[in-house]
Amino acid sequence: MKIFLDTADTEVIRKYFETGLVDGVTTNPTLIMKSGRDPEEVYQEIKDIGVKDISMEVVGNFVEMYTEASRLSQKFGDVCTVKVPCTREGLKVCKALSDEGIRVNVTLIFCAAQAVLAAKAGATYVSPFVGRLDDQSVAGLEVVRSITGLYQIHGIRTQVLSASIRSVQRAIRSWYNGAQVC
Secondary structure, eight states, X not given: OBOEEEOOOHHHHHHHHTTXXXXXXXXXXXXXXXXXXXXXXXXXXXXXXXXXXXXXXXXSSHHHHHHHHHHHHHHHGGGEEEEEESSHHHHHHHHHHHHTTOOEEEEEEOSHHXXXXXXXXXXXXXXXXXXXXXXXXXXXXXXXXXXXXXXXXXXXXXXXXXXXXXXXHHHHHHHHTTOSBO
16 A cells, blocks of 8 residues: 655655655646746655655647656656546557656546556556545545456556545545555
């Protein structure tokens, strides 16, 4: 079981990383820019804290996402996990990056079918949005269970990163339903 923080607040990251219980961080460049900071400065600060797995989101069309992902991977090395949306373009980027040995987190997963496509594209992680699914009267934890069940049946090594978690109970139930990361 891994714990990832979903924030770019470096003071929060530092506080909790020092406990030795945090395994990674997922970030969102839009939120970072709204705070007035440059995303790459934040990524560097998170790396300097000692975090070994930082999901750095890229956006745009295939060329834009692939170019930015390659640049971030070169700049930040092994701590960089590229975060792409589960779209046609995002899955193409995932395939290209995973073929190069770059970790990829496919985000905005809302059903098992998307998770299957992401795994076939070579995703290191898939991020089903439990809280957002629950908001839409879809059982988010059941989506996590269906993904992990399919992966187990077929021996898929892609890890399930249960995202949009809003309570400790939802994290525990996510792990109970097979998620490797919350």
